[in-house]
Amino acid sequence: MRVPGRRSPSEKLGDMVESQIRRRGIVDPRVLDAMRSVPRDRFVPAKLRHAAFRDGALPIGHGATISQPYIVALMTSALEIDRDGLRVLEVGTGSGYQAAVLAECGCEVFSIERVEALYDRTRALLSDLGYADRVHVRLGDGSRGWPEAAPFDRVIVTAAAAAVPSALREQLAPNGSIIAPVGDERGQVIRRYRLEDGRWTASDLEGARFVPLIEDARPETR
Numbered sequence: 435m436r437v438p439g440r441r442s443p444s445e446k447l448g449d450m451v452e453s454q455i456r457r458r459g460i461v462d463p464r465v466l467d468a469m470r471s472v473p474r475d476r477f478v479p480a481k482l483r484h485a486a487f488r489d490g491a492l493p494i495g496h497g498a499t500i501s502q503p504y505i506v507a508l509m510t511s512a513l514e515i516d517r518d519g520l521r522v523l524e525v526g527t528g529s530g531y532q533a534a535v536l537a538e539c540g541c542e543v544f545s546i547e548r549v550e551a552l553y554d555r556t557r558a559l560l561s562d563l564g565y566a567d568r569v570h571v572r573l574g575d576g577s578r579g580w581p582e583a584a585p586f587d588r589v590i591v592t593a594a595a596a597a598v599p600s601a602l603r604e605q606l607a608p609n610g611s612i613i614a615p616v617g618d619e620r621g622q623v624i625r626r627y628r629l630e631d632g633r634w635t636a637s638d639l640e641g642a643r644f645v646p647l648i649e650d651a652r653p654e655t656r
Contacts (some may be wrong), residue, residue, distance in 0.1 A: 443473060443475055446475075446486075446487040447469070447470055447473070447474065447487065448470060449487070450469070450474070450487045450503055451466055451469050451470050451503075453489075454489050454503050454504050455469060455503060455504055455507045458504055460504075460507045460508060460511050462510075462511045462515075464515055464539045464540065465507050465510050465511045465515075465535075465539065466507075467538070468510070468535045468536075468538035468539045469503065469506070469507055469535060471538045472531065472534045472535050472538055473563070474486050474487060474500075474503065474531060475487070476559065476563065477494075477500055477529040477530055477531040477534070477559070478492050478494065478500055478529065479492075479493075479494060479495065487503070489502060489503065489504065490502050491505075494528065494529045494552070495551070495552070496549045496551055496552055497645060498528050498529070498549065498552060498645060499528070499645065500528065500529040500531050501531075501532065501592065501644075505624075505642060506531065506532055506535055507535075508624065508639065508640060509532070509590060509592075509613050509624060510532070510535055510536065510539065510590075512611075512613045512624070512626050512639055513536075513588045513590060513611065513613055514611065515536075515539045515540065515541060515588070517540070518540035518541075519540065519541075519542060520540070520541045520542070520587040520588055521541070521542050521544065521583070521585075521586045521587050521588075521607075522536050522541045522542070522543050522544070522586060522587065522588045522589070522590060523544050523545075523546075523579060523580055523583075523584075523586040523588070523589045523590070523602070523605065524536065524543055524544065524545040524546070524589075524590050524591075524592065525546055525576035525577065525579075525589070525590070525591040525592065525593065525602065525614075525647070526545075526546070526547065526548075526576055526591065526592035526593045526647070527545040527546065527547035527552065527553065527556050527571055528547065528552060528556070528592060529552075529556060530545075530556040530557075530559055530560050530565075530569070530571075532590070532592060533545045533560065533565070533569045533571075534560065534563065534565055534569065536569075536590075537565050537568040537569050541568070541588075542568055542570075543568060543569040543570065544570050544572070544580050544583050544586070545569060545570065545571050545572070546571075546572045546573075546574055546575075546576035546579075546580060547571065547572070547573060547574075547576070548573070548574065548575055548576060548648060550573060553571060553572075553573045556571065557571045570583075575648075575649055576591075576593075576647070577595075577599040577601065577602070577647060577649040578599070578601050578649075579599075579601045579602050579604075579605045580605070581601075581605060584604075584605035585605055585606060585607035585610070586605055586606060586607060586610065587607050587610050588610055588611055588612070588613075589602050589605070589606055589610070589611075589612040589613070589614075590612075590613045590614070591612070591613070591614035591615065591647065592615075592644065593615070593644050593645050593646060593647035593648070594614075594615040594616065594617055594618070594622045594642075594644040594645070594646055594647060595614070595616065595646070595647040596616065596617070596618065597616065598612055598614050598616070598627060599647075599649070603627075603629075603634075606629055607629075608629060608632075609628075609629060609630055609631075610628075610629055611626055611627060611628045611629070612626070612627040613625075613626050613627075613639075614627070615642050615644040618646075619646075621641070622641065622642050622643060622644060623638045623639070623640070623641055623642065624638070624639045624640050624641075624642050625637065625638050625639065626639060
């Protein structure tokens with residue numbers, strides 16, 4: 435029985451999309467529908483589920499965060515997903531929320547997470563929610579990409595670096611694009627790189643604050 439005056443998670447999702455995303459100028463119907471469909475509260479720690487739909491990032495453990503809903507929508511919209519079946523490389527699986535949104539947009543997602551505890555937890559969650567056939571998760575150093583699955587139509591990076599690693603550029607398909615936060619603790623900007631007719635162009639989208647992209651030498655074992 436529903437408690438009078440208490441909104442359901444689906445109602446909270448609808449309010450989140452309307453007030454935090456659509457009203458800020460994100461109008462891509464794929465993105466809006468995906469953000470209404472993915473149960474954001476399932477991707478945050480149980481003790482923070484009361485705050486899952488708020489306008490801000492939340493900690494998920496191991497120094498990682500689930501990004502603000504608007505930032506997830508902005509970066510997804512910037513990928514310009516114009517058809518089903520786009521192959522997207524995601525660097526930094528984290529909570530899995532961004533990957534699930536991409537899957538709901540019709541993408542096949544290849545996501546890399548370097549923290550083993552997050553990798554184990556998130557892979558299980560994505561499977562429980564029915565995304566296992568659309569989101570492939572790997573443990574490893576995301577800065578090296580996923581060479582054997584390349585090329586990718588799109589690349590999205592959810593951690594900040596001074597520049598996009600060269601391996602990610604090399605694994606992008608012709609006429610593809612990369613969305614990544616660029617900068618350091620003093621300032622970051624979400625930037626879109628396009629590879630068009632063999633030439634790179636770049637445009638800044640919005641200021642942001644992401645955890646740093648960490649490169650390591652651990653072999654990708656799973």
